[in-house]
Amino acid sequence: MIEAVGLTKRYGAKTAVHNLSFQVRPGAVTGFLGPNGSGKSTTMRMILGLDQPTAGHVTIDGHPFRNLPNAPRKVGALLDAKAVHGGRSARMHLLSLAQLGGIPARRVDEVLGVVGLQDVARRRSKGFSLGMGQRLGIAAALLGDPQVLLFDEPVNGLDPEGILWVRNLMKQLAAEGRTVFVSSHLMSEMALTADHLIVIGRGQLMADMSVKDFISANSADFARVRTPETEPESREKLTAALVEAGGQVLAEPDGGLRVTGLPLPRISDLAHGADVRLWELSPHQASLEEAYMRMTQGAVDYRSTADQVAALAPPPPGHGYGHPGAGAPQGWAPPQGNPGNPYPVLPGEQPNPYAQPQAAAPRPPQAAPQPPAAAPAPASAPADLTKRDSEDAR
Amino acid sequence: MAVVGQVLQSEWTKIKSVRSTVWTLGLALVVTVALGALISAFTRSNFKEMPLSERVNFDPTFTSFAGMGLGQLAMIVFGVLVVSNEYSTGMIRTSLAAVPQRATFLFSKITVATFTAFVIAMVTSFVSFFVGQAMLGSHRTSIGDAHVLRAVIGGGLYMTLIAVFSMGVAAMLRSPMLSLGILMPFFFIISSILGAVKATKKVAQYLPDQAGHKVMQVVTVGDDAPYGPWGGFAIMVLWVVVALAGGYAVLKRHDA
Numbered sequence: 001m002i003e004a005v006g007l008t009k010r011y012g013a014k015t016a017v018h019n020l021s022f023q024v025r026p027g028a029v030t031g032f033l034g035p036n037g038s039g040k041s042t043t044m045r046m047i048l049g050l051d052q053p054t055a056g057h058v059t060i061d062g063h064p065f066r067n068l069p070n071a072p073r074k075v076g077a078l079l080d081a082k083a084v085h086g087g088r089s090a091r092m093h094l095l096s097l098a099q100l101g102g103i104p105a106r107r108v109d110e111v112l113g114v115v116g117l118q119d120v121a122r123r124r125s126k127g128f129s130l131g132m133g134q135r136l137g138i139a140a141a142l143l144g145d146p147q148v149l150l151f152d153e154p155v156n157g158l159d160p161e162g163i164l165w166v167r168n169l170m171k172q173l174a175a176e177g178r179t180v181f182v183s184s185h186l187m188s189e190m191a192l193t194a195d196h197l198i199v200i201g202r203g204q205l206m207a208d209m210s211v212k213d214f215i216s217a218n219s220a221d222f223a224r225v226r227t228p229e230t231e232p233e234s235r236e237k238l239t240a241a242l243v244e245a246g247g248q249v250l251a252e253p254d255g256g257l258r259v260t261g262l263p264l265p266r267i268s269d270l271a272h273g274a275d276v277r278l279w280e281l282s283p284h285q286a287s288l289e290e291a292y293m294r295m296t297q298g299a300v301d302y303r304s305t306a307d308q309v310a311a312l313a314p315p316p317p318g319h320g321y322g323h324p325g326a327g328a329p330q331g332w333a334p335p336q337g338n339p340g341n342p343y344p345v346l347p348g349e350q351p352n353p354y355a356q357p358q359a360a361a362p363r364p365p366q367a368a369p370q371p372p373a374a375a376p377a378p379a380s381a382p383a384d385l386t387k388r389d390s391e392d393a394r
Numbered sequence: 395m396a397v398v399g400q401v402l403q404s405e406w407t408k409i410k411s412v413r414s415t416v417w418t419l420g421l422a423l424v425v426t427v428a429l430g431a432l433i434s435a436f437t438r439s440n441f442k443e444m445p446l447s448e449r450v451n452f453d454p455t456f457t458s459f460a461g462m463g464l465g466q467l468a469m470i471v472f473g474v475l476v477v478s479n480e481y482s483t484g485m486i487r488t489s490l491a492a493v494p495q496r497a498t499f500l501f502s503k504i505t506v507a508t509f510t511a512f513v514i515a516m517v518t519s520f521v522s523f524f525v526g527q528a529m530l531g532s533h534r535t536s537i538g539d540a541h542v543l544r545a546v547i548g549g550g551l552y553m554t555l556i557a558v559f560s561m562g563v564a565a566m567l568r569s570p571m572l573s574l575g576i577l578m579p580f581f582f583i584i585s586s587i588l589g590a591v592k593a594t595k596k597v598a599q600y601l602p603d604q605a606g607h608k609v610m611q612v613v614t615v616g617d618d619a620p621y622g623p624w625g626g627f628a629i630m631v632l633w634v635v636v637a638l639a640g641g642y643a644v645l646k647r648h649d650a
Contacts, residue, residue: 048491051649066494077491083484085412092411099404100492102396140488 001025001179002047002148006056009042009203016042017203019056024181024198026147029174031194031211032183035296039203040183041079044152047181048077060148072101076141077150081133081157086126090117090136093125094143101144111139116165130157138166148179155189167193187292191215201296218291223264225257225271226280234276241274242267256280401493401502409476409510418472419514422553423521426465430522433460434529441533453613454535455545458526462549462610463582465518466556466603469511470577473560476507477641478570490650500645504561504638511557512550519549541612541623548609548623552630556581559602559634565641568648606630 002024009017017039024030034040045051047058049065060068060075068074084093094108112118115135120128125136134157141149151170155163170193174180184190190197190211197214199207207214225242227235239249239257247262259267264283271278409415437457441449480486480503493499523546527534537543564573581603588598598604599619608619608626621629 045487045649048487049494050487050490065491068494071494072492075491077488079487079491080484083488085408085479085483085485087412087414088408089411092407096404096407096411097488097492099400099407100489102400 002058002060002181003062004043004047004056004058007043007046007053007058008055009039009046009051010054015203017046017053017200020200020203020205021056022198022205022208024179025196026179027174027177028195029170029180029182029193030196030198031190032181032198032200033185033187033190033292033296034183034200035185038200038296040185040200041152042203043200044077044079044150044181044183047150048075048079070102072097072103072146073144074146075148075150076144076146077152078134078137078141078154079150079152081130081137084125084133084136087124089122090125090128090139091121093136094139097140098143103143107143107145111142114142115139131159131162134158134162134166138169146178149173149181151180151182153183153185155184155186163189170194187289188287191288199292199295206295214291215288218288222258222260222284223262223267224252224280224282224284225259225267225278226255227257228277228279229255231277237274238271238276241270241276245270397493397495397498398502401498402506405503405506409506412479414475414479415472415510418468418475419511422465422468422472423514423518425468426459426461426518426553427522427525429461429464430458430526431461431529434458434526438529438531438533451613451615452533453611454527454530454533455523455542455612456610457530458523459519459549459610460526461522462553463586466553467578467582469515469553469557470560470581471574472511473507473557474564474570474573474577477503477561477564478568478573481568482570486650496645497642500565500642501638504558507561508554508558512554515553515557516547516550518553519546522549535612539612544623545610545612548627551627552603552606552610555606555630555634556603559630559637562634562637562639562641566637566644568644600629602630602633605633 004023005021007017007020008015020039020043032040032043042051043058046053047060047065057064059065063069065071065075088096091108091112094111095105097103098105098108109118109121112121115138117132117135117139120132125133128136134154138151138154141151154166154170158166167189170180170182174195182190182194191214194211196210197207198205209217225238227238235255235257239251242249242257242259242262245262245266247267248260250258250260252258262270264281268278268281271281434454434457437444441452444452480489489499490496523537527536535542537546560573560577563577564570567573567576585598585601585603588594588601589604591598605621605626606629608614608621609623611617611623614623619626
């Protein structure tokens with residue numbers, strides 16, 4: 001069990017991790033999610049006693065790492081797959097680590113077999129691909145047969161088969177009763193691998209819940225409604241009618257409406273009753289990736305406007321405005337001066353986590369479709385592209 | 395204390411499994427011996443043309459060590475690489491995650507590297523001496539003569555300490571480029587310039603290499619250093635201790 005209490009790390013004026021408290025329990029895969037630069041690796045280094053926290057503390061089984069008796073047999077970690085001497089063979093690299101932990105040399109050959117590197121064990125790791133490097137790093141983490149395992153972005157650079165292998169390995173390690181803590185910036189990957197999620201943004205805790213809860217809280221169905229663009233007043237009329245009927249309405253940057261809490265036929269009836277024509281009425285399901293991005297985008301946004309830190313609050317489920325009970329928009333605060341693009345619009349209809357980035361990647365980042373440009377988060381760019389893919393029909 | 399044994403074993407595996415060890419130490423031996431032999435042979439053929447003062451103060455032992463000025467650079471590279479490789483590759487995180495006791499880690503590493511350097515340095519010194527003496531012909535000295543054995547052993551110790559000093563500096567600076575960029579010009583050029591200029595000579599004789607040279611010399615006529623061979627050696631040891639203490643302070647305090 002890993003326990004962090006009020007963990008804080010500052011580098012000069014920059015706060016990398018702020019007052020982070022969480023527990024990582026044995027017997028489950030705990031996903032550690034956050035955008036790039038959100039403090040995941042810093043937290044991992046503090047867990048391993050490599051970086052000294054500015055405030056707070058983190059313990060493994062009740063001990064700070066540096067006081068942990070026989071650390072290499074208790075904790076295994078993959079921090080950086082590139083952190084090997086390129087001139088040393090895979091086997092010698094692992095052997096030196098095994099000797100460091102007092103682990104018998106035959107264990108080296110065992111873990112080389114586990115990660116599938118036995119055929120290249122005597123080759124210098126300089127020529128290894130990123131995927132082979134990840135496997136070597138995972139082998140190093142497994143050396144001491146430890147009860148606590150930390151993996152920092154273990155699927156980076158792996159092919160789909162490798163990703164599946166890592167996913168199954170994590171699950172298997174957790175099923176054996178070990179504590180498995182895996183960082184990633186891919187929500188889709190974590191949704192498939194992890195049992196529990198810890199989400200951080202800009203060094204602060206944004207969510208600490210089971211994957212099941214996260215899914216049920218965030219992947220609610222919604223309807224997309226579009227009224228004729230030539231009649232802006234009908235859009236407001238419909239919004240009022242929908243809110244009155246108990247729905248939550250969220251204006252989308254491209255002029256559509258995102259309606260939750262009302263079934264599709266009811267929306268149609270209400271539109272009919274309000275004498276509003278509809279150009280679109282379609283069912284959608286929000287993806288976890290979207291929920292995650294909405295959750296962390298605030299954190300990404302705040303980086304550029306330091307004075308909005310106060311608005312950084314853990315997002316409760318049920319965002320939207322217009323509903324009497326809902327009050328102000330929650331979960332995400334539209335950055336001032338940029339009201340048109342409050343969050344990246346995602347399709348959410350692609351269950352395959354690998355198809356998404358691959359579909360978006362080859363396209364050159366074209367101008368954002370939203371009228372008010374200045375999309376603040378780089379993360380929103382591929383999202384916008386995939387959105388266009390799925391809505392070519394209209 | 396079982397940990398110390400484990401780290402020593404691990405560091406030995408690390409040191410013998412990279413090619414840079416063979417290259418740097420091999421180069422140190424070959425360069426020192428070859429250059430020493432060359433200069434010894436050159437000295438013999440030119441002995442008659444040398445000024446009288448140089449002929450009177452001629453030190454055959456120290457002449458056969460003439461290659462060390464260049465050979466020590468390879469020792470510096472060895473010392474720097476052994477330590478800073480951990481930082482440049484990122485291995486340091488993996489290593490310290492396995493050995494949270496940083497003093498144990500650093501000093502075990504330096505112990506193994508020092509022992510390796512010591513063996514090569516001693517071989518280098520003795521081979522340089524015997525090859526150099528053979529080249530000097532009639533001007534040679536013998537290992538049995540007064541102070542000569544001390545000087546030859548001193549030559550090996552000197553080269554070892556140069557490597558250890560480099561390890562300490564590399565542990566302080568953590569970057570191979572920065573460490574080499576400071577150490578190489580310093581020991582190859584700056585120190586000897588400071589030692590040759592009259593104004594700085596008094597200070598320069600306390601620099602690690604100039605003080606350390608004293609233990610490899612047999613003839614010290616016309617030398618106004620206020621310390622003897624072992625006094626000079628002690629000054630060099632002091633430098634090494636300071637460098638290692640600095641390296642440890644940096645490792646202990648800094649985030650890896």
